[in-house]
Amino acid sequence: MEEKFLKILKENQNILHKISRLYRDSHDDQQDLFQEIVYQLWKSFPAFRGDAKISTWIYRVALNTAIASFRKAKISTDHFDSIPEQLQHNDNSGISENEERLFAALRKLNDSEKAIISLFLEDYSYQEIATITGITENYVGVKINRIKEKLKMIINK
């Protein structure tokens, strides 16, 4: 079982990296969260029966852990009044720089918005987002539109 788990985790670890970067600011905190998610996934792996996609299960546990696990110092993650540079100028910027700006923008959202938008950006259906978050499918759409507007404002600020 451990071998199977590690193989799945290795193949899907990009989800863990993204969620850690989304929910924590500093590199150390991101590493701690990454490790916490791995631990929680391992604990809940025996109960995973394969009803959902493996990536859906990973997202569910990862988001739950990111929101519910205790943070070291402060709770708020708001650091910037605006994003360092405009996201839309991707002509001269390297991929990692653009990625960094994307995460800086996403980190301006609150915890519930972060969960919904991360699933939306990953191309999950409204039904899947509703299942993972617990809000109704109808409100997923409403919520996503609001977050998109907010994100646009953050990026263009």
Add this chain to the structure above:
Amino acid sequence: MDIKDLKAEWQKAGSGSVNEETLKLMTKISQHPTLRKLRIKLISEAIFLIILLFVYYDGFDGDKKPIYVNVLLVLSILLYITNNFLGFLFIKNPVRGNNIIVSLQKLCLVLKRMTVFSLLSSTIYAATLIFYFSVSVEFTFLKYILLGTMMLIFVIISFFSYKKWKQKIDYFSHVLSAYIKDVA
């Protein structure tokens, strides 16, 4: 940048390769960033308190105190150890439901119960300790001052402990309400 660009950027993000050996280590509690330290603290405290249970009777004149005072002290120490253990279990299991809302609802409920139990067990523990050392003591003015100071320190510690718990409850209630208000 439109939503398609954001999606593309998100989907290619998250690079970074942690090998299987490191991932395997991360599944162990001994490698956990918080739980490892908490477990050491929990075990050290429990060992200290259990040693105290074995030596207090001879060391702190247990034979000269009434039986019920001795029983109270033992029970309060056991209650305190139980509280520490429950706190550890609580931090060890942040994921409590099949979706985020259920998980947060359960978390808030458990946090409220933990707050009551933690404050109650600390109060009983401190009150019993003070009571134990006060029984069969002839009080002078200086001893009253000492007793008053100890009680004051305990009240201040309890107040800050309550504030810390409340801060956690408020935070998770706030996150939960951000979801709930959209469902309603």
